[in-house]
Amino acid sequence: xxxxxxxxxxxxxxxxxxxxxxxxxxxxxxxxxxxxxxxxxxxxxxxxxxxxxxxxxxxxxxxxxxxxxxxxxxxxxxxxxxxxxxxxxxxxxxxxxxxxxxxxxxxxxxxxxxxxxxxxxxxxxxxxxxxxxxxxxxxxxxxxxxxxxxxxxxxxxxxxxxxx
Amino acid sequence: xxxxxxxxxxxxxxxxxxxxxxxxxxxxxxxxxxxxxxxxxxxxxxxxxxxxxxxxxxxxxxxxxxxxxxxxxxxxxxxxxxxxxxxxxxxxxxxxxxxxxxxxxxxxxxxxxxxxxxxxxxxxxxxxxxxxxxxxxxxxxxxxxxxxxxxxxxxxxxxxxxxxxxxxxxxxxxxxxxxxxxxxxxxxxxxxxxxxxxxxxxxxxxxxxxxxxxxxxxxxxxxxxxxxxxxxxxxxxxxxxxxxxxxxxxxxxxxxxxxxxxxxxxxxxxxxxxxxxxxxxxxxxxxxxxxxxxxxxxxxxxxxxxxxxxxxxxxxxxxxxxxxxxxxxxxxxxxxxxxxxxxxxxxxxxxxxxxxxxxxxxxxxxxxxxxxxxxxxxxxxxxxxxxxxxxxxxxxxxxxxxxxxxxxxxxxxxxxxxxxxxxxxxxxxxxxxxxxxxxxxxxxxxxxxxxxxxxxxxxxxxxxxxxxxxxxxxxxxxxxxxxxxx
Numbered sequence: 001x002x003x004x005x006x007x008x009x010x011x012x013x014x015x016x017x018x019x020x021x022x023x024x025x026x027x028x029x030x031x032x033x034x035x036x037x038x039x040x041x042x043x044x045x046x047x048x049x050x051x052x053x054x055x056x057x058x059x060x061x062x063x064x065x066x067x068x069x070x071x072x073x074x075x076x077x078x079x080x081x082x083x084x085x086x087x088x089x090x091x092x093x094x095x096x097x098x099x100x101x102x103x104x105x106x107x108x109x110x111x112x113x114x115x116x117x118x119x120x121x122x123x124x125x126x127x128x129x130x131x132x133x134x135x136x137x138x139x140x141x142x143x144x145x146x147x148x149x150x151x152x153x154x155x156x157x158x159x160x161x162x163x164x
Numbered sequence: 165x166x167x168x169x170x171x172x173x174x175x176x177x178x179x180x181x182x183x184x185x186x187x188x189x190x191x192x193x194x195x196x197x198x199x200x201x202x203x204x205x206x207x208x209x210x211x212x213x214x215x216x217x218x219x220x221x222x223x224x225x226x227x228x229x230x231x232x233x234x235x236x237x238x239x240x241x242x243x244x245x246x247x248x249x250x251x252x253x254x255x256x257x258x259x260x261x262x263x264x265x266x267x268x269x270x271x272x273x274x275x276x277x278x279x280x281x282x283x284x285x286x287x288x289x290x291x292x293x294x295x296x297x298x299x300x301x302x303x304x305x306x307x308x309x310x311x312x313x314x315x316x317x318x319x320x321x322x323x324x325x326x327x328x329x330x331x332x333x334x335x336x337x338x339x340x341x342x343x344x345x346x347x348x349x350x351x352x353x354x355x356x357x358x359x360x361x362x363x364x365x366x367x368x369x370x371x372x373x374x375x376x377x378x379x380x381x382x383x384x385x386x387x388x389x390x391x392x393x394x395x396x397x398x399x400x401x402x403x404x405x406x407x408x409x410x411x412x413x414x415x416x417x418x419x420x421x422x423x424x425x426x427x428x429x430x431x432x433x434x435x436x437x438x439x440x441x442x443x444x445x446x447x448x449x450x451x452x453x454x455x456x457x458x459x460x461x462x463x464x465x466x467x468x469x470x471x472x473x474x475x476x477x478x479x480x481x482x483x484x485x486x487x488x489x490x491x492x493x494x495x496x497x498x499x500x501x502x503x504x505x506x507x508x509x510x511x512x513x514x515x516x517x518x519x520x521x522x523x524x525x526x527x528x529x530x531x532x533x534x535x536x537x538x539x540x541x542x543x544x545x546x547x548x549x550x551x552x553x554x555x556x557x558x559x560x561x562x563x564x565x566x567x568x569x570x571x572x573x574x575x576x577x578x579x580x581x582x583x584x585x586x587x588x589x590x591x592x593x594x595x596x597x598x599x600x601x602x603x604x605x606x607x608x609x610x611x612x613x614x615x616x617x618x619x620x621x622x623x624x625x626x627x628x629x630x631x632x633x634x635x636x637x638x639x640x641x642x643x644x645x646x647x648x649x650x
Contacts, residue, residue, distance in 0.1 A: 140491065
């Protein structure tokens with residue numbers, strides 16, 4: 001088998017796994033956790049380095065925001081620093097991107113009793129689009145990612161489940 | 165900018181990006197010729213998932229770049245650093261070099277329960293094998309580069325107890341060291357001018373007294389374990405908290421630009437030592453040969469591990485779950501955990517004073533030589549490394565996961581050398597009989613393991629298969645520096 005075939009196989013198996021992961025919440029998800037929704041907004045937001053990137057989306061706990069995220073470089077590395085792009089829209093009228101927020105990301109490993117050993121910080125790059133620096137998930141296993149949107153002193157976030 | 169949600173399409177190609185499970189590994193690994201053939205060669209000892217976990221542990225690639233040290237890969241700097249590493253003149257008593265505790269004959273460690281400087285120190289001496297792959301240094305990670313780590317013992321009053329001025333004078337006065345330095349880093353300051361450059365001077369940290377000695381209880385416990393070790397030299401360090409140290413007084417009397425010039429020399433020497441230490445690489449143990457065999461379907465290479473070692477490996481990535489923290493090709497996640505190892509001494513002044521990583525983060529923040537500071541050669545890279553640390557202020561003390569490469573050679577084990585043998589380490593993780601109650605962020609995955617005596621022996625034998633000391637012998641002793649040009 002040539003390396004191209006191996007790559008194709010890896011890609012296909014990744015795709016199958018991803019389809020399974022996205023079609024329904026993983027077993028054991030806490031009630032209320034939105035299933036992983038990966039979709040592409042045709043056109044926006046787009047990263048010139050990775051225009052085909054998929055986003056994970058969920059409605060925030062109080063129903064105020066649609067929170068979408070993806071690793072800035074397209075892949076989620078294990079035990080290496082990385083950045084997230086987070087896209088926040090208002091769920092309620094008049095909708096639109098949520099500007100001027102601070103994004104607080106926390107990672108936890110509920111099975112381990114600890115979480116991410118970093119405190120990432122965010123910077124707004126365009127209306128509603130935030131870059132979160134300082135991420136590092138240091139172990140394989142099950143993670144919960146909590147993405148809080150802090151606007152005018154009020155925080156509301158969305159929860160995501162990950163298996164590294 | 166708004167993506168209209170009703171226009172979002174689930175495209176198959178894009179769905180591949182959803183979820184961590186679809187993510188590509190961060191570093192390319194050599195391909196496996198035929199995974200099924202490898203599994204068949206192993207005759208059912210590993211399943212496909214376990215095989216994948218084993219493959220994640222080898223090979224160890226080249227050391228990662230250290231952009232905070234522009235001289236990390238400069239052979240001239242490495243040669244100078246090697247000379248400094250073995251040079252006892254870089255100590256107050258003229259007898260103590262880096263190699264005194266990091267002894268090449270003892271796997272770059274010292275074989276002691278706790279390190280022994282002027283008196284007993286607080287922690288076990290870590291080995292320097294593969295130190296270039298580490299993200300943090302010391303058991304509590306209070307340094308974030310190998311060069312910043314190397315500087316601390318030089319001036320620590322209970323380790324080499326020297327000063328940056330004294331060390332700069334040693335280099336300046338030795339024609340070969342001076343030539344090696346100047347060929348790499350440029351001219352030394354005019355250290356002959358003793359008015360500007362006193363014999364000994366350094367900035368003394370405000371909290372130096374807090375970090376000096378091990379507690380008496382720890383010292384007694386360590387000496388009891390290290391029977392036959394030399395008694396510690398008598399040393400008192402109970403000065404008043406605001407004592408104006410003569411080293412500080414001499415430092416304050418210097419012009420600012422002269423202080424900076426001397427600190428620059430000191431930092432460069434640390435970077436040279438780190439350049440030497442980058443060469444202490446161990447990466448072709450029997451286990452690595454075995455993994456090559458898995459990738460190449462080569463039964464001869466698979467024979468590098470005995471049947472017992474293979475059973476131990478299966479436990480390592482299976483029921484014993486060692487691989488969760490001892491992950492990646494360094495066999496360490498390079499981060500910090502509370503593994504519920506009992507303190508060496510439990511007196512009131514013993515373990516409770518130990519805060520592990522939370523103290524390390526505080527001290528790293530105050531370290532002028534941290535990777536984000538003015539002496540770093542890439543402060544942006546330093547920020548990625550150290551700019552986002554959480555406080556860890558809750559829970560019990562956490563310590564760095566040690567690498568397991570060459571682990572069989574670096575007894576005793578754990579941050580205070582609590583366990584004399586690998587068998588004792590395994591016994592801790594299997595029974596947790598000696599473990600204090602888990603509090604705060606204690607690793608909740610630690611539960612007693614159902615491993616019988618023979619399984620424990622297999623695990624220990626696997627750990628013995630991580631040994632590779634095949635290093636250029638020229639790196640194990642002081643180098644021959646070329647004479648200074650006339």
